[in-house]
Amino acid sequence: MTVSLTVNGTRHTSPAAPDTPLLYVLRNDVGINSAKYGCGAAHCGACTVLLDGQPIRSCVYPASAAADGRITTLEGLGDPQRLHxxxxxxxxxxxxxxxxxxxxxxxxxxxxxxxxxxxxxxxxxxxxxxxxxxxxxxxxxxxxxxxxxxxxx
CATH class of the missing domain: 1.10.150.120 ([2Fe-2S]-binding domain)
Known part of the structure; x- marks a missing residue:
């Protein structure tokens, strides 16, 4: 199976299973480094990203549940030349x-x-x-x- 996601305005396809945590897809398949694995249980917030503008804990959020949304990570806010x-x-x-x-x-x-x-x-x-x-x-x-x-x- 594959999962397609829109991350920071760009569409990505991952070979991940639909129930794979979004955090793993972001880090391993999309190459996002900002979202971190902290507790793995949505308690610490290190994995927080925005899904359609709402903060979610990507360590417990299934990647397939984000397929129709817009995911924004820290990399999508700004860059070293133009910080948010x-x-x-x-x-x-x-x-x-x-x-x-x-x-x-x-x-x-x-x-x-x-x-x-x-x-x-x-x-x-x-x-x-x-x-x-x-x-x-x-x-x-x-x-x-x-x-x-x-x-x-």
Whole structure:
């Protein structure tokens, strides 16, 4: 069997079985490096990508369930020459330490700002509660999201 997916605007076909987690297809067949395997149980958020603008945990989401949608990963937001406002804010606020969780954090933040362009701190913390950072940069992450919201206003 094969699975066809639209990732960052480009159609990809994978030989993966339909129930293969989307994360595996993204990393192994599409070549996406930003989404990370963290817990494998949708608890940590390191694997977060957007499906039709909504954050999903790709480690437990079947690839076939994403076949008709638009998948966006960190690579689809911007590149080193043209960073997305969230990528720039995370850098400016020094929100990344080890960097393992940051792609998932940014994708969850993107989903939040698309739904609510001017969230207050409580709304940011609530939206980001499912993304874990063992380095403890949560305060900087909140500031980065607040900065991005201000810049997008």
């Amino acid at each position: 406002v969230l990528q720039r804010a995370f850098i400016e606020e020094q929100a990344a330490q080890c960097g393992y969780c940051i792609a998932g954090m940014i994708m969850s933040a993107k989903g939040l700002l698309d739904r609510n362009p001017q969230p207050d701190e409580a709304q940011i913390r609530d939206a980001m509660a499912g993304n874990l950072c063992r380095c403890g940069t949560h305060t900087r992450i909140v500031r980065a999201i607040q900065r991005a919201a201000r810049e997008l206003a």
